[in-house]
Amino acid sequence: MSKxxxxxxxxxxxxxxxxxxxxxxxxxxxxxxxxxxxxVPSGAEDIVEALKAALAERDDLMNRFKTLAADFxxxxxxxxxxxxxxxxxxxxxxxxxxxxxxxxxxxxxxQDLTRxxxxxxxxxxxxxxxxxxxxxxxxxxxxxxxxxxxxxxxGEQQAMMQQPSTEIEPGHVVTVLGVGYRLGERVIRPAKxxxxxxxxxx
Numbered sequence: 001m002s003k004x005x006x007x008x009x010x011x012x013x014x015x016x017x018x019x020x021x022x023x024x025x026x027x028x029x030x031x032x033x034x035x036x037x038x039x040v041p042s043g044a045e046d047i048v049e050a051l052k053a054a055l056a057e058r059d060d061l062m063n064r065f066k067t068l069a070a071d072f073x074x075x076x077x078x079x080x081x082x083x084x085x086x087x088x089x090x091x092x093x094x095x096x097x098x099x100x101x102x103x104x105x106x107x108x109x110x111q112d113l114t115r116x117x118x119x120x121x122x123x124x125x126x127x128x129x130x131x132x133x134x135x136x137x138x139x140x141x142x143x144x145x146x147x148x149x150x151x152x153x154x155g156e157q158q159a160m161m162q163q164p165s166t167e168i169e170p171g172h173v174v175t176v177l178g179v180g181y182r183l184g185e186r187v188i189r190p191a192k193x194x195x196x197x198x199x200x201x202x
Contacts, residue, residue: 151172162197163195172196177192
């Protein structure tokens with residue numbers, strides 16, 4: 001007859017040792033919860049239900065994110081195509097507007113130079129230039145043409161040199177060396193001018 005070992009007062013009886021549960025990954029637990037294969041301990045039903053709801057919400061949000069990401073990539077692709085087509089269309093419009101001017105150049109170059117006078121050639125060049133300027137004006141281009149005696153404007157003019165003058169005040173335009181061009185309100189090339197030099201002292 002075996003005797004139980006004597007226990008001191010207050011000492012708890014030894015408990016049966018259980019084998020540790022096999023560790024499962026979070027992914028495995030999630031899959032088990034989705035499939036309803038997760039063994040629910042007594043009293044933990046609410047926790048498991050909350051876990052299932054959270055996993056379902058996460059999956060829904062992930063699917064929405066993937067859809068939005070795909071839609072955004074498609075939007076970027078379409079925007080790039082539209083931008084390229086718009087740029088090509090704008091360029092084609094400019095080229096088509098300039099083609100008649102090129103035709104006039106071809107006609108001018110094709111005439112018999114032995115029978116044309118210098119004045120006729122110069123007149124033809126002036127007409128072609130005027131037509132080209134009309135094309136540019138159709139796209140919002142305007143000339144910057146300062147007049148001698150005007151105050152120098154660094155926003156629209158570029159001083160190429162100083163020139164002595166007894167008739168023009170110092171710092172004012174003496175000669176226009178090249179006209180400038182403006183696109184809308186933006187100066188795309190300033191007019192090139194010579195300005196009156198300061199008066200010599202003494």
